[in-house]
Amino acid sequence: MTPPASHTSPPWVGKGSLSIVPPADYWSYLAREVPGRQLERLQQQSDQRLNEFSPSGLPPPESTATELLDHVATDGWLERKLRQKCPSCDLSLDQEEAAQPSCPNCHEAYGEHGGVITETVYLRNLAPSRAVDWVVAIHGMNTAGAWQEAFSWHLGTTWGQSVPVAVYKYGFVIAGVIMAWRRRTLQNKLRDKLAALRNEANARGYSGNPDVIAHSFGTWLLGHLLHDEVTRECQDRLKFGRVILAGCVLRPDFDWKTIKVAGLVEDVLNHYGSKDAVVPLAHVTIRDSGPSGRRGFDGDQVLNIRATGYGHGDLLSIEKCVVNDKGFRFCTGRVGEVSHLEYFYKRYWRPFLTLPQAELHGLPDRVDPTATWRQLPLLLRGTVFPFVALPFILASFAILAACIGRGLWGIWKVSAIVAGISGSALVLLLIAIAMAWRRLDR
Amino acid sequence: MASDNAAPSDLPPPEEIADLKRLAAGIIREQGNRFIKELLRAKKIRIGVNKDDFESNLTEAIERGALRLNDVADWLKAVEGWGDHHAYIYNISAKLRRDLTETKIRKRVRDDATLEEVWDKETVLTFPNKPRLTSISFADPVLRLVWQESSPGWTPVPDENFKVDVGLDTFEYRAWRKFEERTITRFEAHLDKGLAGLFIADPIQGDEHEKAVAEARRVIGLLMDRSELERGQVDISVVSRNLDQRNVPTNVTPNPEVKAQKSRLTSGGAYVEFAANSSDRAYWEEAAVQNVRSSVKAAQLEAFQGTGGVFIFQARPGSGGLARPLRVQLYAKGNRVRLWAQMNAAEVWSILTKLSTYQ
Numbered sequence: 001m002t003p004p005a006s007h008t009s010p011p012w013v014g015k016g017s018l019s020i021v022p023p024a025d026y027w028s029y030l031a032r033e034v035p036g037r038q039l040e041r042l043q044q045q046s047d048q049r050l051n052e053f054s055p056s057g058l059p060p061p062e063s064t065a066t067e068l069l070d071h072v073a074t075d076g077w078l079e080r081k082l083r084q085k086c087p088s089c090d091l092s093l094d095q096e097e098a099a100q101p102s103c104p105n106c107h108e109a110y111g112e113h114g115g116v117i118t119e120t121v122y123l124r125n126l127a128p129s130r131a132v133d134w135v136v137a138i139h140g141m142n143t144a145g146a147w148q149e150a151f152s153w154h155l156g157t158t159w160g161q162s163v164p165v166a167v168y169k170y171g172f173v174i175a176g177v178i179m180a181w182r183r184r185t186l187q188n189k190l191r192d193k194l195a196a197l198r199n200e201a202n203a204r205g206y207s208g209n210p211d212v213i214a215h216s217f218g219t220w221l222l223g224h225l226l227h228d229e230v231t232r233e234c235q236d237r238l239k240f241g242r243v244i245l246a247g248c249v250l251r252p253d254f255d256w257k258t259i260k261v262a263g264l265v266e267d268v269l270n271h272y273g274s275k276d277a278v279v280p281l282a283h284v285t286i287r288d289s290g291p292s293g294r295r296g297f298d299g300d301q302v303l304n305i306r307a308t309g310y311g312h313g314d315l316l317s318i319e320k321c322v323v324n325d326k327g328f329r330f331c332t333g334r335v336g337e338v339s340h341l342e343y344f345y346k347r348y349w350r351p352f353l354t355l356p357q358a359e360l361h362g363l364p365d366r367v368d369p370t371a372t373w374r375q376l377p378l379l380l381r382g383t384v385f386p387f388v389a390l391p392f393i394l395a396s397f398a399i400l401a402a403c404i405g406r407g408l409w410g411i412w413k414v415s416a417i418v419a420g421i422s423g424s425a426l427v428l429l430l431i432a433i434a435m436a437w438r439r440l441d442r
Numbered sequence: 443m444a445s446d447n448a449a450p451s452d453l454p455p456p457e458e459i460a461d462l463k464r465l466a467a468g469i470i471r472e473q474g475n476r477f478i479k480e481l482l483r484a485k486k487i488r489i490g491v492n493k494d495d496f497e498s499n500l501t502e503a504i505e506r507g508a509l510r511l512n513d514v515a516d517w518l519k520a521v522e523g524w525g526d527h528h529a530y531i532y533n534i535s536a537k538l539r540r541d542l543t544e545t546k547i548r549k550r551v552r553d554d555a556t557l558e559e560v561w562d563k564e565t566v567l568t569f570p571n572k573p574r575l576t577s578i579s580f581a582d583p584v585l586r587l588v589w590q591e592s593s594p595g596w597t598p599v600p601d602e603n604f605k606v607d608v609g610l611d612t613f614e615y616r617a618w619r620k621f622e623e624r625t626i627t628r629f630e631a632h633l634d635k636g637l638a639g640l641f642i643a644d645p646i647q648g649d650e651h652e653k654a655v656a657e658a659r660r661v662i663g664l665l666m667d668r669s670e671l672e673r674g675q676v677d678i679s680v681v682s683r684n685l686d687q688r689n690v691p692t693n694v695t696p697n698p699e700v701k702a703q704k705s706r707l708t709s710g711g712a713y714v715e716f717a718a719n720s721s722d723r724a725y726w727e728e729a730a731v732q733n734v735r736s737s738v739k740a741a742q743l744e745a746f747q748g749t750g751g752v753f754i755f756q757a758r759p760g761s762g763g764l765a766r767p768l769r770v771q772l773y774a775k776g777n778r779v780r781l782w783a784q785m786n787a788a789e790v791w792s793i794l795t796k797l798s799t800y801q
Contacts, residue, residue, distance in 0.1 A: 052728070083720065092720060102598065104782070121719070121720075130696065131736055159733070161734065161736050206739060208694050242693075354729075
């Protein structure tokens, strides 16, 4: 018969796992039990995903470091193991090799050198960090994508190894996004560029798939590019690693499942702003789009992360800063400030890119939509809008040109005199330059 | 569970029982526990937990006729002399392949080498005291040469150590027990795989290893164009470097087939070494070290040479791969591969074939 659980038994004993990092709660609990710098260092090492710990890796004294590691092992987060080594050549020995009288490597008798060396280590089996090979950043409409440079800089300076970031720019697009042919052209150009980058990266030894961060209209281009890739032959398809979407304008019921099943992307993180005022307009202005950048994607294919109170470009802002976990402070360069972009990069996007898939569910602030998205009636889904908006824009430009033209007609004589004088002066100047040139050339 | 006892008329003659017991004692000393267990399990003999149990269970099975000489001979053919070797690997060129036909080999064995007496012979169960070529065969299409030797080995026995005071001095005598070691040196040329391997059991320390290599080279030279063979020797420096590089995890292959426990890359007069503390782990299983390693891409690798390393081929039983993880050590110096574990022939050739793909 199992004895009843004791009320006094510590809450974490035996509840840990060797394959995941202990949660913050566990460290808070441990801090009450064994506070001090040894615990701080241990937590730091654990968060850095070390798989092996030893008392000598913690601040002295070694006796309490051993007690601390034993404590964590008892709770199930580490496994205490004895490691055996040859005293002569330092070869790490397995059980069978250590049971022999001499070393299989140097053939020296263990006994002649004081016997097999045994040391205690504390191990766990976290899956290796996911490798990030190279990254593509795609900006949105109506912007030159200043965030791309900042993002590239953060990645380059904080990663610990060179992670190339391909900054893709398609130019300043405003009215073009509502026109189907223009969107198609932009999508094709993006594909051509990505295919060229892939070939170049492969030739230079980057054998992994690129991860992608896209914003606003860039998410639309990427999503539709992936959608079309599925129809291509397997060997021609562009494949990506993990995808980060911000200010996303794809439909919340976008078919990510087909794309993932085809192996075109590994995982998708949709970081949406609860006060994004732009993306709801996308559905009525751009065909086949929707407000996923404000409410998240439906279904279970995407990790929806909610940024409460954030608007369309706020997640990528490099002018606004976070201080003490509070955003929307204008950056002044003071210590402790981090730009929105850096804050979200460190807290969400970098872990998303590096954590093994089994641990992605632990990302903070995951909030999925509570109801299924319903699209607007057919006529309001960006179908009619271009045919109304485009003539209006063209007519407005024509009226503007006519107004300016009429104003300029009244001063044509003055303009003709200015043009005549400056034109003559320009001719004389060019003749003088030509003569001087010939003299110098001799 | 032991099998039923044999009827008295089915029992082997007493001299075969005596031979088998001697053989069993030698086998138990030499073979890895895993393989002995397989033999006992296959013959439905009680297994036990250590070598003492194996010996008593084997002896008992021999005495009641549950284990016969043929069983042991078949089993030895599959497992003895495979693994726990130093291997030298060669690519077989098209020219050499054309030259290695059964007719030509047969003629050279008979006329040039005068080794007719070992042609197509089975390896002998009782090993000779000096290294001796005991078999040359050509089948499947594999050319096989086998040398056997029962060489003496020494093992320390600290319990037998003693000290003696002579006058004002104390002398310490350390005891080593002599034992007979069944060693097999092999050369196999697999024409279908385009690969050949020379396997030397003698340790690299001491001159036995050099002697064994020299003898093997001499006989090989009688049977084929040795310089052509040696021109195709696999460059372990390149293999070591590529094996390490291509098995660093990427987001496409997060769990590579080979774990690099240790790898050293040299560039000119300096080197970097990546190594895991545990013998069964890869250095890249620590995230920070993986980050450092990942910074060197294939394009920059040309500036480095692999000096060697320890690599673990992971078990991939479902996909036609190895049934258990196996460790090999590569040495660029001497172009040598150390097969650490005791293996069977299929495992050895599976590993050598994989290694050759990293040239």
